[in-house]
Amino acid sequence: xxxxxxxxxxxxxxxxxxxxxxxxxxxxxxxxxxxxxxxxxxxxxxxxxxxxxxxxxxxxxxxxxxxxxxxxxxxxxxxxxxxxxxxxxxxxxxxxxxxxxxxxxxxxxxxxxxxxxxxxxxxxxxxxxxxxxxxxxxxxxxxxxxxxxxxxxxxxxxxxxxxxxxxxxxxxxxxxxxxxxxxxxxxxxxxxxxxxxxxxxxxxxxxxxxxxxxxxxxxxxxxxxxxxxxxxxxxxxxxxxxxxxxxxxxxxxxxxxxxxxxxxxxxxxxxxxxxxxxxxxxxxxxxxxxxxxxxxxxxxxxxxxxxxxxxxxxxxxxxxxxxxxxxxxxxxxxxxxxxxxxxxxxxxxxxxxxxxxxxxxxxxxxxxxxxxxxxxxxxxxxxxxxxxxxxxxxxxxxxxxxxxxxxxxxxxxxxxxxxxxxxxxxxxxxxxxxxxxxxxxxxxxxxxxxxxxxxxxxxxxxxxxx
Numbered sequence: 043x044x045x046x047x048x049x050x051x052x053x054x055x056x057x058x059x060x061x062x063x064x065x066x067x068x069x070x071x072x073x074x075x076x077x078x079x080x081x082x083x084x085x086x087x088x089x090x091x092x093x094x095x096x097x098x099x100x101x102x103x104x105x106x107x108x109x110x111x112x113x114x115x116x117x118x119x120x121x122x123x124x125x126x127x128x129x130x131x132x133x134x135x136x137x138x139x140x141x142x143x144x145x146x147x148x149x150x151x152x153x154x155x156x157x158x159x160x161x162x163x164x165x166x167x168x169x170x171x172x173x174x175x176x177x178x179x180x181x182x183x184x185x186x187x188x189x190x191x192x193x194x195x196x197x198x199x200x201x202x203x204x205x206x207x208x209x210x211x212x213x214x215x216x217x218x219x220x221x222x223x224x225x226x227x228x229x230x231x232x233x234x235x236x237x238x239x240x241x242x243x244x245x246x247x248x249x250x251x252x253x254x255x256x257x258x259x260x261x262x263x264x265x266x267x268x269x270x271x272x273x274x275x276x277x278x279x280x281x282x283x284x285x286x287x288x289x290x291x292x293x294x295x296x297x298x299x300x301x302x303x304x305x306x307x308x309x310x311x312x313x314x315x316x317x318x319x320x321x322x323x324x325x326x327x328x329x330x331x332x333x334x335x336x337x338x339x340x341x342x343x344x345x346x347x348x349x350x351x352x353x354x355x356x357x358x359x360x361x362x363x364x365x366x367x368x369x370x371x372x373x374x375x376x377x378x379x380x381x382x383x384x385x386x387x388x389x390x391x392x393x394x395x396x397x398x399x400x401x402x403x404x405x406x407x408x409x410x411x412x413x414x415x416x417x418x419x420x421x422x423x424x425x426x427x428x429x430x431x432x433x434x435x436x437x438x439x440x441x442x443x444x445x446x447x448x449x450x451x452x453x454x455x456x457x458x459x460x461x462x463x464x465x466x467x468x469x470x471x472x473x474x475x476x477x478x479x480x481x482x483x484x485x486x487x488x489x490x491x492x493x494x495x496x497x498x499x500x501x502x503x504x505x506x507x508x
Contacts, residue, residue: 130195131478133260134203135183136248138210142241143180146211149232150218172304172388173213173264175282175473178463180209182470191467193474200250204481205280206259210241213265235271242272254488260477264302266384280480282473285408287384297483300476301410303461303469304388307359308368310395310462315451317375317444323351324439325374325398327367328389329382330356338403339380341430346378349436354378371396375447376422376439380404380429391461394420399450401439403429411460411472413479419453 139145144163151157157166168177183196197203215234245251251259255278262282263269269276273293281299283289313319330343346354353370357363371377377393381404393400400421409417417423422439429435463469 130193131474131481132197132202132204133183133194133474134197134200134206134250136206136208138208138241139244142210142237142244146215146218146237150214153218153220153232169214170305170307171214171217172307173268173284174305175264175302175463175469176209176211176213176262178305178470179207179262179282179473180211182474183207183209193471193478203250204258205477205484206250208241208245208259208261208279210237210261210269212238212261212263212268216265216267238269238272242275245276255491257488257491258484262302264304280477280484282477285384285386287386287406296408298480300473300480301408302473303391303410304386305463306391306395306461307388308364308371308392308396310458311372311397313372313397315397315448315455317447320373320375320398321351322353322370322374323436324349324376324378324401325353325370326378326380326389327353327355327357327363327370328387329358338426338430339382342378342380342403342435345430345432346435352436367392368396371398374398376401378403378435379421381407381426390421394454394461395458397451397454397458399447399454401435411476413476414472415457415460420450420457 140163144166147166147168148157148159148161148163150169151166152159168174188196200206215237218232218234245256245259256276257278259276259279260282261269261276261279263273264282264284266284266288270288273289277293281289281294282302283294283299284302284304286294324346326342326346328339330339343354343356346352353374355366355370357366371393375398377389377396377398377400379387379390379393379400379402381387385404385407386409390400390402402421402423403426405426409415422442424435424438459465459468460472461469
């Protein structure tokens with residue numbers, strides 16, 4: 043029985059010595075031997091048999107009790123929190139001088155007459171703009187109610203940290219000084235370049251920056267021009283960017299860094315999938331004249347502005363423009379996303395939260411979260427040289443039937459939460475998951491740096507291969 047419980051084949055029970063003695067053999071022995079000798083042998087065999095049976099019974103009982111004691115013993119206690127914390131990435135939030143966080147925000151608001159110097163930090167309101175990921179991440183790290191499903195743990199002891207987050211509002215710092223300054227803002231002196239320099243000088247004095255030359259630090263520079271002056275001094279770090287349009291291959295890469303979605307600037311569509319209420323074929327609203335790769339916009343304007351069922355408008359950022367863009371995207375089947383000054387822009391993410399199928403005309407675009415999102419299921423990609431052929435875009439889009447449009451919209455609904463910073467388990471959590479995925483590479487590079495005795499200056503570091 044014991045062997046069968048442990049997975050072995052049940053053994054045949056051994057027969058007792060007396061069982062081999064048949065009546066005939068017993069009579070034969072009596073007739074051929076002396077009566078007393080035969081009787082003594084029989085008694086001796088009977089005694090041995092009984093002893094063996096008793097021994098086997100005791101052994102079986104011991105084994106049975108031993109197995110019961112093991113099976114009934116409770117498993118060693120485990121702590122779900124300790125198990126989670128051992129696998130969850132630990133992040134240390136640098137306590138930067140406030141001039142790099144709330145100070146930037148205060149300067150921005152003061153330059154526009156939106157607050158006074160007596161307003162407390164907790165009462166300051168970050169302005170809504172497309173590069174607001176820096177605010178969402180900072181706010182997430184300082185909130186006290188982090189749930190057990192969070193992909194990270196914030197630690198107060200830097201010696202326990204896997205990564206170090208640097209919460210400089212680098213994108214907001216770029217635009218502190220308004221294009222049309224007020225009298226008060228003209229009197230205030232704010233220099234983004236100086237702030238960049240002071241930030242890096244502060245970092246380079248920190249023990250944990252010097253330990254690994256910043257490799258295990260996370261720095262957000264979502265605006266393509268953010269931290270441009272000091273980018274070479276922080277390029278070892280994990281950079282959180284919108285794209286690589288203005289970064290060299292030895293400064294940033296998909297291997298080392300994380301691509302972030304822009305914050306959508308229009309209200310999400312609250313309705314369900316469907317083409318009813320979407321009479322327009324294609325919609326675009328944005329700046330017609332851009333630099334570099336964005337020059338395609340003017341060409342597309344010339345081709346599309348007279349097409350039927352197509353709405354294409356020139357417009358800069360403003361509250362009225364956002365209202366018109368919301369209406370246009372919510373009432374169109376497809377939304378055009380041409381390249382701008384850099385390959386990506388917030389318009390793509392506005393289209394996604396509008397359930398308007400994106401038509402991407404940007405050959406060098408990099409997209410966020412491509413390990414969990416198949417963009418071919420939610421967008422149409424058209425090569426620039428093909429898109430600028432007169433009549434091609436609209437002809438192609440008119441061949442997409444209703445069933446296929448509904449399929450695109452269904453897929454968009456499945457991934458829409460990845461582009462909503464304000465949603466629980468949305469963009470912020472996914473960014474932390476992406477950042478956490480860099481930890482093994484960071485450890486590899488740190489250990490590799492420790493043992494290298496020489497390095498070819500002309501060889502690209504393996505952490506920056508695109």
